Every structure is written in C-alpha cells, then in structure tokens.
Amino acid sequence: MCLLIRLVIKKLDRNWQACLHLSLPSEPGWRGGRGAGRAPAGGRQDGAAAVSARQQEMEKARPLWDNPVQFVFACISYAVGLGNVWRFPYLCQMYGGGGFLIPYFIMLIVEGMPLLYLELAVGQRMRQGSIGAWKIISPYLCGVGVASVVVSFFLSMYYNVINAWAFWYLFHSFQDPLPWATCPLNSNRTGYEEECEKTSSTQYFWYRQTLNISPSLETSGAVQWEQALCLTLAWLVVYLCILRGTESTGKVVYVTASLPYCVLIIYLIRGLTLHGAVNGLIYMFTPKLEQLSNPKAWISAATQIFFSLGLGFGSLIAFASYNEPSNNCERHAIIVSLINSATSIFASIVTFSIYGFKATFNYESCINRVILLLLNAFDLEEGSLTADNLNEMKDYLMAAHPQEYAQLLPQLKNCSLEAELDTAVQGTGLAFIVYSEAIKNMEVSQLYSVLYFVMLLMLGIGSMLGNTAAILTPLTDSKLIASRFPKEVISGVVCFVNCIIGLIFTMEAGNYWFDIFNDYAATLSLLLIVLVETIAVCYIYGLRRFEKDLHTMIGRKPNWYWKVMWAFASPLLIISLFIFYLTDYILTGTLQYQAWDATQGQLVTKDYPGYALAVIGLLVASSTMCIPLGALVTFVRKRLKRERVSTVA
C-alpha cells in the first residue's frame, strides 16, 4: 500500500512538471536548443520525449517561497532601507518641504512602479537569477546580468560596514551615561579633550572613537580592530540569514520587514511628544513651492525613487525567480512601491520631529549660555535675565556699560532656531550623529538608543539579504558551480571574500573610501543597466510577447498605462537622468571630498588624489563595460561555432 502511494506521488510529480513545461516554456534548455534569436511561438508542443528527457533536470526543483507574503516581505525588507531614513528627509528639507512630495509621487508613478513591475515580472517569468534571465531574453544580453552582479558585489562590500557601525553603537548603548553624551577628560583632568571641545561630544564619538578618522585619504592608517570585529559579526549575521537560501531568508524577512515599523511607531509617539518637535514638523511641512521650478528637485525625486527601490541590482529578479509562476506580481509591485514611499514619508515625520527637538534644545542651550555670560560679566541677579527679556536687556546693557559690552560682543552668539533647523544633514551624519545627539537628551536614553540601532540593523540587514541574493542566485543557478559545491559553501565563500575586502573600510581612512563607493559604485552603472533592461524587454524581447507571458502568468494583460511607461516614459526619464549626471560630473571638474580636520573640529573639502580617481573610474567602468563586453563575447562565440559547423559540414 505504501509502495503504491509513493509511486502515485512520484508520477503525479512528474506529470505536474510536464504540465509546467507545456504551459510555460521557461526552462533554460528551451531556448538553447533552438539556437539564437527568437524561438517560434509554437514551442509549446514540446512532446513527451523532450519532457521526459528534462525530468532529470527538474528533479532538483527550484526552491520557492513558502507563501506570497514572504516574497512581499522580502521585497519590502530589501527596498525599505537606510535611504528611506537618512536620504529622503534630507531631500524633503532641501527641495521645498511638503512641496517635494509632488515631484516624488509623479516620479513614483512614471518611473518607480513600472520599472519595479518589469523586474519582478522578468524574474518570475524566467525563474533564473539576473545572468540567466537576461541570457534567455537574448544571448547578447548576458552582459547585463553580469553587470548587475558586479554592482551588487560592490554594494555588498561597502554596505555591510554600515551594519558594523550600527552594531558598534548598539553595543555601546548599554552604558549609563551614553558614551557620546559627554566629552572624555583630557590627560590632566582639568577639562575636556581639545578636539571634543571644538566640536560636540556626538561628533567626537563618531569621528574619533568610532572611525578614528585620519585627516585625509592619503594617510591610510591601520585597521581598527574594534571595527573589524563588528564587521566580522555583521557578515556572520548575514551568512546566518542566507545560509539555507529562501528557506532561511524567508523566515528572517518577517522580522527584518516588520520590526523597523514597530520601532518607527514607537519613535513617532516619542518624537511627537518631545518638547520642540512641532517646530521641526512645521518647518518640514510648510511647502516652499518655488523649489518646484528648480530642476534639481525633480532630478533628486527621480533619483531617489530609482535608488530607493533598488532597481537594476538583480535582487528583485532573484527574489521573483523563487516565486510560483502564477504569482500576481503586478499587485505586489504596486504594494511594494507604495509601501516604500509611505515608509519614506513616515520616517521623515519621525526625523523631523527629532530634528525639531534637537534644534529647540540647542537653541535653548545657546540662549542659556548667553544669559549666563551676561549675568557673570555684569554681576546681575540670577533670574533677572530670561529668554523673553533678553533682547531688551541686551540693549539696556549696551547703553549702560558700552565698553564691557563691546568686549563681550564676540562671544555673544546670535541664537537662532531657524539656523539650527537649517542644518540639513544626510547619510551617516544624520543617522549616527544627529539622531544620537537627540537620543542622549531624552529620558531613558539607553532604551531609545537600543531601539533605534536595532532598527538601523534590521533595515541594513534586510537590504543586505537582497544584495547577497543578487550575487548568489546566479551562482547557484549556474550548473558549473552549483553541481560541485553545496549552497552553504558558496554563500560562505562570498561572505568571506566580502568581509576580507571590507576590512579596507575599517582603516582610519576607511570612511573616505566608503564615501567613494557610496557615491560612485552604483549610480551611473545602475542607470545604464536599467535603461538596457527596459529597452531589451520592450524592443528586443518584444512588448507583445511580454504581454502574452504576463497574461499566462497572472491571467490578464497589462493595461495601457504599463505599456506606455515601459515603452516611452521610463526610458526617456532614465536617459535624461543619465545625461544630467554625466554633465554634472564633467562640469564639476575635479572631484572633491569632505575630510575631518581634528585641529579645527569640522569638515574641510579636499581634492581626491590621482589613485582615488583611478579607483572611481575603475568602479564605474568595470560594471558598465560588462554590457558591451558580454555582447561581444557572445558574438565571437557564435561566429566561432558557426565556422566550426561550416568547416565540419
């Protein structure tokens, strides 16, 4: 009886796979057997012989997500990353506050949703990682897949350093008081450290005690062992999550996708109840609509949508390839892009209430300092000077004691709330300096600090899962590597190599190299990759055929909105972005960076040395050149094969 049941199940299995073959000609061998170029539409009639021959391949079936929710969570976890928290609020502030939402939403509709849907559909249809998927579309496009893998590789190299920093801050949050709350004392204990006096304690903690940054890129310094340890830990965590492929990743994304929202809600409630938070919110949401006429606002909106969704890395293709073929990726694309944008806005509300609190706190400290200075200089009674009567009293004192007042004048800063709110910060500066400064002034600061850095970690690890999936999926798809080594070994090797290379970013000059990678490794290359992807799907593979595939997968054809965006709007937008970036780079001339000057206690601008410029060029070239090189190699291979065939015949 059991024997019979087992045989029944096996035959049912085989027949289901046969059904799959007959309804979706998606297996890799399908195109290869028909030669280059388009295969005839009648390829559905595979025949039983071909089916049974391919059964052996299908025995080792592709791993799948347990349910569509895991897939959505994986995409959300990947797309909602640190950029939503530290870049969008900055852009909002720079380009007109509430008014920035207008170009943002327009770009979401024109660029974000269509391109996301395109990538998910390609991945789900081809059921391969980026290299395999583009090879199926056209063998000349294997370079696009390789370029995606190269860019993902660069990204994973430097992105995990952020997780290392988050771990560092997290581990230091278990102290009372927080280590960045006060300056350390100098050697003879009469005052605070000189560098710390010139800047603030949070900046000192970041630049000196975390990074131990060198004054310029040329002075590399030694590897910081503390940071190296944290980086190793970060890579071990990533390895733990990707170890078993979708099996382990699928469970992890439940946590990495939902925990940041819990923390953001807690911070929203805490942030809105802070003293002075309203100032920040008013400042952010008052729309300055004249900024809409600034082309930079529109370009920043387009760029933000583009990079925030993580298009072009191959991660979305990889995630979608683990889907059931019938998964409704249209709905999921809309859901993911809307959630991503909503999270950006939500995070910026939290950020601006924190900004408001910090700015109000600093403003009030500044006022108190001025009051104390005046009280001490003129020996006035305590409490006679308050924030309200300060200006009148200043005028009175200026009239009554002009000489002493004139002596005091250079020290009397004009405290302004606007100036405090105007200090727009983005990137690691916002996440690690501004937020930690705000946290140290809250009550129960350890708790908020732990929550905040756990949230940063979840966001960072979620994005890392996508990045490593983009690298690993093509590797595990390729028969050459996957047959020889098990999945765990391949993942381990990738993590290990990335970790070793990542040690560069833990050196004293590491943050400067980080900025190079952050600014140049992915920007231009991604634009080119996505442009080629869109053109390939629309014009080389054919929009009609793509429509038919979608109809088979989802059950309905994409409507005119999707088609118009794919065929015209998105490619045009990407071309204009590309041209803008190129002209921007060419016009700025020498590239510069911000270096930390310990003697002054602030950032100064310096020029990149020659070898750094060479590295930048290499970064951009190594990924963009893959596309034409791939086409060239395929072309040469086909020529050789044809010649060999013709000589044989």
Next chain:
Amino acid sequence: MLQVLLLTFSAVTIAHAELCKPDAQNAFKVRLSIKTALGDNAYAWDTNEEYLFKAMMAFSMRRYSSKTTTQISNVLLCNVTDRVSFWFVVTDSTKNTTVPGSEVEAAIRMNRNRINNAFLLSDKTLQFLKIPSTLAPPVEPSTPVWLIVFGVVLCLIVAGIVFLVVAGIQQRKKKNKESTERENLEEKGEATITIENGIPCETLDLKAGHINGVFSADDERFTSL
C-alpha cells in the same frame, strides 16, 4: 582717647579695604549660583551666609596648615553683588599681610567637598574663579561593556550557524539514502498508477505532504488537465 580709637579703627578698616579689593594680590573671586542649584529651595544670601563662608575659609586654612590659628576675622569679604559674587582675602594677623594665594588655593582644593556641602552647592554652582576644579574621572569597568555584549551576540550567531550547517548536512544524508531506496523500489515496481484524479496539476506543489494542494488552489487561473 576717643580720637585715638577712631583713628586706629579707621586705619584698620582702610588697611582692610586696601587688602581686599577686586584684583588685589592674593584675592579670589567667588561666584554662587544658588537659584540654579536649588530652584525653589534657594536661600537668600545675607550676612549670616557670609559669616558661614568666612568660617568655612578659616576652617579650610586651619585644616590645611594645622599650625596657624586663623580666625574668622582674618577672612575679609568685599564687593558683594546681586549675582551673588564677591572677592575675599585671608589675612595673616601676625604679619598684617595677606596669606599667599597658593596656600589659600591648596587649602580650598583640599576641602572643596566640605565647602560645597556647607552651602548645598556643587563645583559648578560654587565657583572659585581662579581655581579650576578637577573633573571626576568616568567610572571605567575592567572589561568594556561593549565587548561583553559583543561576545554574547557573537556566540549566539555562531551557534545558529553551526546548528543550521549541521542540520543541512544531516538532511542531505537522509535525502541521499531515501533516493537510493526509491530507485531500488522503482526497479521492482509495477506500472499500475492512477494519475490525476481530477486534480489540476498546478495545485500540487513540490513540498508534497506539507500543504494539501487540492484545497489551496486558486482555481480560476489555472488550466486543469
């Protein structure tokens, strides 16, 4: 007689006034911020408080150099302002000059805590302007706290990795054994099989046994065979 007394009295006050004035030699300026420190419980600064201050200074001088007999009258205060701030000097009755500033400074440093507590103030709210206070060193535990937390997290992660890797190896061994068993069975097996029982193919998923494919199918979409 009265005139002589008046003369000596005025001479003494003038002499005292000479000794204690702002920026005089060996004079120190003191600044108190009572309202900042105590808020609603702040006391008013009056002559009684000044008397206490003089007493504390005399006490400090006595404790520091135990041989001298400094009296309260040796401590002179002047220029008391509303802030509350004033200057003071410590005189030496034997020589009729002021005690050197270094001695006074050392005495105050030695007894700073007692002086602060007498006035319910701290180093920041009772300032001797020429005597900077040494700041308290931060409490440093022997092992930095962060290393402890790091160690805990590291152990957990490594344990998780080892567990998953070992489980994966075991699973693979079991699968290899099963597939060889199945192949043996197949060679012996026969061909009477039922297929399809009316079940659409797509509803069966590869993880047979976990999900009952019949009931989870989204039927409208799929073509059934």
